[in-house]
Amino acid sequence: MAFQLQPNALKGWRVVVIDDEPDSLEVVKFLLQRYGAEVHTATDGQSGLALINDVRPMFVVSDLAMPKITGEELVRRVKDDRVLSHIPMIALSAHAKKEDYARAISAGFHAYMVKPLRPETFVKDLIRLMLDIPHIASALEKE
Amino acid sequence: MSLRRKTVLILSIVLAVLIILMILAAQFIVFAGYNQLEEQAIQNELQRVRNLLQTELTGLQTSAFDYSRWDDTYDYVVSPDPTYIEDNYIPLTYDDFGLDVIFILDAEQNVVYAVQHQDGELVDPPADLTELVLNTERLAIRRDETDLVSGYIEWNGRLVMAVSTPIVTSEGEGPVRGAMIWLRLIDTDEIQRLTEISRLTLDLRIINSDLPESWQQAQQALMAGQTEWIKPVNNNLIAGFLELDALESDTPIALLRVETNRNIHQQGQRSLFLLVAALVVIALTTFLAVMILLERLVINRLYTLNTAVHQIGKGKKGVKLPTDEPDELGQLAKTMEQTFAALNKTQNELRQSEERLRTLVASAPVILLTLDKDGVFTFLQGRGLDDIDVQPGQYVGQSVFDVYQHNPAFLDSIRRALNGEVFNNLIDFTDSVALSIWYSPVKNEQGMVEGVICVATNATERKQIEDNLRAAKEAAEAASQAKSTFLANMSHELRTPLNAIIGFVGIMLMGNTLSEKDYHRADRIRVNGERLLSLIDDILDLSRIEAGRVTLVPEEVNVREEVHFLEKRYAEEAKEKNLSLNVTITDDVPEIIRIDRDAFPKIIDNLLSNAIKFTREGSVDMFVMRSGVNLNIIVSDTGVGIPPHMHQVIFESFRQVDDSSTREFGGMGLGLAIVHHLCKAMGGTIQLESVVNQGSTFTVTLPILS
Numbered sequence: 001m002a003f004q005l006q007p008n009a010l011k012g013w014r015v016v017v018i019d020d021e022p023d024s025l026e027v028v029k030f031l032l033q034r035y036g037a038e039v040h041t042a043t044d045g046q047s048g049l050a051l052i053n054d055v056r057p058m059f060v061v062s063d064l065a066m067p068k069i070t071g072e073e074l075v076r077r078v079k080d081d082r083v084l085s086h087i088p089m090i091a092l093s094a095h096a097k098k099e100d101y102a103r104a105i106s107a108g109f110h111a112y113m114v115k116p117l118r119p120e121t122f123v124k125d126l127i128r129l130m131l132d133i134p135h136i137a138s139a140l141e142k143e
Numbered sequence: 144m145s146l147r148r149k150t151v152l153i154l155s156i157v158l159a160v161l162i163i164l165m166i167l168a169a170q171f172i173v174f175a176g177y178n179q180l181e182e183q184a185i186q187n188e189l190q191r192v193r194n195l196l197q198t199e200l201t202g203l204q205t206s207a208f209d210y211s212r213w214d215d216t217y218d219y220v221v222s223p224d225p226t227y228i229e230d231n232y233i234p235l236t237y238d239d240f241g242l243d244v245i246f247i248l249d250a251e252q253n254v255v256y257a258v259q260h261q262d263g264e265l266v267d268p269p270a271d272l273t274e275l276v277l278n279t280e281r282l283a284i285r286r287d288e289t290d291l292v293s294g295y296i297e298w299n300g301r302l303v304m305a306v307s308t309p310i311v312t313s314e315g316e317g318p319v320r321g322a323m324i325w326l327r328l329i330d331t332d333e334i335q336r337l338t339e340i341s342r343l344t345l346d347l348r349i350i351n352s353d354l355p356e357s358w359q360q361a362q363q364a365l366m367a368g369q370t371e372w373i374k375p376v377n378n379n380l381i382a383g384f385l386e387l388d389a390l391e392s393d394t395p396i397a398l399l400r401v402e403t404n405r406n407i408h409q410q411g412q413r414s415l416f417l418l419v420a421a422l423v424v425i426a427l428t429t430f431l432a433v434m435i436l437l438e439r440l441v442i443n444r445l446y447t448l449n450t451a452v453h454q455i456g457k458g459k460k461g462v463k464l465p466t467d468e469p470d471e472l473g474q475l476a477k478t479m480e481q482t483f484a485a486l487n488k489t490q491n492e493l494r495q496s497e498e499r500l501r502t503l504v505a506s507a508p509v510i511l512l513t514l515d516k517d518g519v520f521t522f523l524q525g526r527g528l529d530d531i532d533v534q535p536g537q538y539v540g541q542s543v544f545d546v547y548q549h550n551p552a553f554l555d556s557i558r559r560a561l562n563g564e565v566f567n568n569l570i571d572f573t574d575s576v577a578l579s580i581w582y583s584p585v586k587n588e589q590g591m592v593e594g595v596i597c598v599a600t601n602a603t604e605r606k607q608i609e610d611n612l613r614a615a616k617e618a619a620e621a622a623s624q625a626k627s628t629f630l631a632n633m634s635h636e637l638r639t640p641l642n643a644i645i646g647f648v649g650i651m652l653m654g655n656t657l658s659e660k661d662y663h664r665a666d667r668i669r670v671n672g673e674r675l676l677s678l679i680d681d682i683l684d685l686s687r688i689e690a691g692r693v694t695l696v697p698e699e700v701n702v703r704e705e706v707h708f709l710e711k712r713y714a715e716e717a718k719e720k721n722l723s724l725n726v727t728i729t730d731d732v733p734e735i736i737r738i739d740r741d742a743f744p745k746i747i748d749n750l751l752s753n754a755i756k757f758t759r760e761g762s763v764d765m766f767v768m769r770s771g772v773n774l775n776i777i778v779s780d781t782g783v784g785i786p787p788h789m790h791q792v793i794f795e796s797f798r799q800v801d802d803s804s805t806r807e808f809g810g811m812g813l814g815l816a817i818v819h820h821l822c823k824a825m826g827g828t829i830q831l832e833s834v835v836n837q838g839s840t841f842t843v844t845l846p847i848l849s
Contacts, residue, residue, distance in 0.1 A: 104607065
C-alpha cells in the first residue's frame with residue numbers, strides 16, 4: 001500500500017516480456033519503459049527462451065498460452081537451467097481461474113497476474129510481488 | 144405273513160407241543176403206572192404160585208405126618224404087618240394125596256416099605272430113585288419127634304416134591320423109629336393140575352445146559368439175587384420166573400415159569416391211545432374253533448375293513464365302513480370313519496387353499512421362484528414368466544447355473560443370496576425386459592442357508608425411466624461441464640482484447656496529448672472496460688458457484704480491515720453520485736473472524752455496489768453487528784426499491800426489476816445471486832425489505848461466531 005516506485009526505479013534493468021499478443025507486448029513494454037527498464041520482447045516460448053539466454057534479464061514477464069513452448073514449459077526449462085534458474089518469472093495470463101493460478105505457481109512461476117492489467121498500477125504491483133526476492137529488493141534499494 | 148397264516152402257525156405249534164408234552168407225560172406217568180401195576184400184578188401171581196407150591200408141600204407134609212405119627216406105623220417099623228400095608232396103602236391113597244412114591248425107613252435107614260404108584264399099579268420104585276432117597280441125608284435121617292422136612296430133589300432130570308416126617312407114636316412120642324418119605328413127581332400132569340388150580344400157565348424146567356434163551360436170562364438174573372424175573376413175551380403175554388431150591392443144598396435146581404395175559408398193560412395202552420386220541424380231538428376242535436372264531440370275528444371283518452379303506456384310499460366315494468358291531472373292531476371302524484371324515488375335510492380345505500394360492504401365484508404379475516442350496520429350481524410360477532418367454536415350472540429340476548450361464552449378473556446375485564444376503568436389484572433378462580428381483584435366503588433352524596426365494600417383477604419401464612434419467616443427468620452434467628468450459632474460454636477470450644483496450648486507454652490517459660474532451664472520452668472507455676471486466680468476473684464466479692465447484696475455506700480474516708478497504712473503494716463512487724455512504728461496525732464485532740477470505744468481501748462488495756448503483760440521491764448505510772452467534776450485515780439505501788413480487792426472483796441470476804432498469808442502471812444483476820449463493824454456502828440467510836421508490840434494506844445473517 002505504502003509502496004512507491006520512483007520514475008527511474010528500473011533504470012538499467014533488463015526485462016524480457018514474452019507474449020503472442022503484440023498489443024499486450026506493446027502495453028507491457030511501454031509501462032516498463034516508463035520506469036527506465038530495458039525491455040526485450042518475444043512472441044513465442046522458444047524464442048523467449050533464447051532471448052532469456054542472450055539477455056540474462058532481471059526478471060521475465062510471460063504469457064501462458066503460447067505457440068511452440070507454453071509458459072509453463074518455458075518456466076520449467078528456465079528453472080532447470082543452473083545459470084538461469086535465479087531469474088524470477090512472472091505469469092501474465094487471461095486465464096482467471098484459481099486452478100490456472102495454482103498450476104502456474106507449481107510449474108515454477110514466482111507470481112501470477114491476471115489480464116487485463118491496470119495500466120496505472122501494473123508495474124508497481126509487479127515489482128511489489130518480487131520484493132521478497134533478495135537481489136531484486138537490494139537492486140531497488142540502490143536507486 | 145397274513146394274520147390267518149400267523150395264527151395257524153402259532154396255534155399249530157402250540158397245540159403240537161402241547162400234544163407231544165401230554166403224550167410224553169402220559170407215556171411216562173400213566174403208561175409207566177400201568178406197567179408198574181402190571182409188574183405188581185405178576186409179582187402177586189408169582190407169589191400166589193409160590194404160596195400154592197408151598198401149600199402143596201405143606202399139605203403133603205401134613206398128610207405124611209398123619210401117617211408117621213401113628214401107633215400102627217410105629218409098630219409096623221419094628222414088626223412089619225402086611226395087613227397094615229394092605230389096609231392103608233392102596234392105590235386110592237396115592238391118588239388122594241397125589242403121591243407117586245412112598246418110602247418107610249427104620250432108624251437105621253433100612254427100607255421097610257418102598258412102593259411106586261404107576262399107571263394105577265403099585266410097583267417097586269426104580270433102584271436109582273431108592274438109592275437117591277437113601278443117599279439124601281435130609282430125607283433119610285429123622286433126628287427127633289419134630290424133625291419134619293419138605294423140599295425138592297432132582298431125579299433123573301425130573302423134579303420131585305419130597306417130604307420126610309419122623310415115625311412116632313400117635314401121641315407124638317419117640318424114640319423116633321424111622322422116616323416116612325413121600326415123593327410126588329412133578330410131571331406134565333402135575334403141572335397141568337397146578338395150572339388149573341392157579342388159572343395160570345405154568346411151566347417147569349430143571350436147570351441144566353439145555354435151557355432156552357429166555358430161561359437162561361431168567362436164571363442169570365435170579366442167580367444175581369433177584370427173587371423173581373419178569374419179562375413180557377409179547378404184547379399179549381408176560382412171563383415171570385421163580386427159582387425152586389434143592390432140598391439138600393438150598394441151591395436152585397429148577398425154574399418155574401408163570402405166564403399170564405397182559406390185561407393191565409393192554410388197558411394202559413388203550414387208555415394211552417384214548418388219551419392221545421382225546422387230546423388230538425380236543426386240539427383239532429380247539430384249533431378249528433379258534434380259526435372259525437378268528438375268521439368270523441376278526442379276519443373277515445378286517446378284510447372287509449381293509450377292502451373299504453383300500454377303496455377309500457383309491458378315492459372311491461361313499462364307501463361305508465363296517466361299524467355295526469359294538470366291539471373293538473367296530474369301534475376301530477368308527478374311529479377310522481371319523482378320521483377319514485376329518486382328513487377329507489382337511490384335504491378339501493388344503494386343496495382349496497392350494498388352489499387359491501396357485502391361482503394367486505399363477506395370475507400375479509410377478510415371477511416367483513425357489514432354488515435349493517445347489518441352485519436347482521424347485522418352484523417357478525407367476526404370470527410374469529410370459530414376459531421372459533418361460534413356461535411355469537419349465538426349469539424345475541435344472542440348475543440355475545446351467546440355465547442362466549449367459550446371465551452372470553443374475554448368477555452373481557444368486558450366489559450372494561446363497562451366502563445369506565437379502566437384497567434387491569435390477570437385472571436385464573432379455574434385450575427388452577429387465578426384472579426387479581428381491582432375493583431372500585431360506586434358512587433352517589440352525590441358520591444354515593437351504594435355498595433362495597426370488598420374487599421378480601417386470602421393471603422394464605422403471606429401468607427405462609432410470610436409464611433415461613441417468614442419460615439426462617449425464618447430459619446435464621456434460622452440458623454443465625460444457626458451460627463451465629465455455630465460460631472459462633469466454634473469460635479468457637474476452638480478457639485478451641480487454642487487456643489491450645484497457646492497456647492502451649491507460650497509456651493514452653497517462654500522456655498529456657489529449658484534449659479535455661478526448662481525455663473524457665478515453666476515460667469513458669476505461670470505465671466501461673472495467674465494467675465489462677467486472678461483469679466477466681461475476682459471470683465466472685457465478686458459474687463456479689452454481690456448478691458447486693466453490694469450496695469455502697474458513698481462515699482468520701480481519702473483518703474491520705476488509706470493510707474499511709471496501710468503504711474507501713466505494714466512497715469515491717458515492718461522492719461522484721452525491722450520495723452519502725455511512726459504514727458502521729459495532730464494537731461487539733470481533734476484529735478477527737474465521738471466514739472464507741474471498742467470500743466475505745465479495746458479499747459486502749456486491750451489496751454496496753448494488754446499493755450505490757440503484758440510488759439516485761440520498762444515502763447508503765451499512766451496519767456490521769453481532770447478534771448472538773450471527774454476524775449481521777445490513778445495507779440500506781434510499782434507491783428505487785423492489786416491488787414485492789420480485790423479492791424472490793431478485794436473487795436469481797440475470798434478473799433485475801425490469802428491463803428498463805437494466806438500461807438505466809447497467810449490469811446484468813449477477814451480484815445478488817452471488818451473494819445469495821455465498822450466504823447459503825456459509826449456512827446463512829439474506830433477507831430483503833423494500834418499498835418501491837423509497838429504498839431497500841438487505842440483511843445478511845451469517846452463523847459464524849460460535
